[in-house]
Amino acid sequence: MANTTVRGALAIHGQNPQHLVETVIRNRIYESPYWKEHCFALTAETLIDKTIELRYIGGVYGNQKPTEFLCLLLKLLQIQPEKEILLEYLQADEFKYLRALAAMYVRMTFRATEVYELLEPLLKDFRKVRYRGMGGYSLTYIDEFVDQLLTEERVCDIILPRVPRRQVLEENGDLGPRKSLLLNAMEGEDDTETRGGRGDS
Amino acid sequence: RAHLRALGQTTRIERSTVAQVRARIAYLREKTKEASSAKAFDFEQRLAEIRA
């Protein structure tokens, strides 16, 4: 079937991008009705329509069924759109599930410095996102999801490629210090020891 | 695959351009505008309130 990676695709982290999704899950996706019926022949353009219809993110659920989110993620890995297209996805403010999908893809395929530079600004996006996992649905937020992408090894049942910790990149001079909007706002109010402590109760 | 070829379709997927993607997003944005107008929430203003 049409499960091959697009011709001319660049290897990501030294391998076929689709292999960033481990074999067992990948095969589940190829076999899923959603993949066969809705993901066939999607382009970077038509994929947007599918993504904004998403009602939840997540990895696998129930009897190891892949979410539509995961199917579309694999589709992105397969068609490997240009970087500029991913930036458009991220910036399309009103479509939170498109943003979530793009964030995940960026985390999996972009250079470490870009990962931080592109994803950290999304930590201020507190919109609600539904998560579907083995235990049913739960509520998360874009900022929380992005934080997971930045700090955890496994998100939505996908093992994320290793990315150096922020501090390491900072020490090498590859990355400037993180700017928290909240921190800035608080420091505007009072420049002394307010970091972290205030309003924590 | 073979049956698609027989129908004269290629199995090679066209690549979208950034311009197409942008246009699609703009179109969908218009379409969903009414639905999302409730979300007109001023983040900057909230931050300013913290400062105050």
Place this chain on the structure above:
Amino acid sequence: KEKEAEEPDVDDTDGLEPAEEFDAWRLRELARIKRDKEVELERELEREEVERRRALPEEQRL
């Protein structure tokens, strides 16, 4: 064939209670800042410990 109950029982509608939603974010952001600071501090302490041990004469180090 398996038609499962697809209806999510969790509401993801934004802006229902804007003030609360912002406030919840603020607490999450604070927790992250605090966590990151703690991690940084721990690394700092570790580094100092390594330095200190390096400074010791050979016999004491072992």
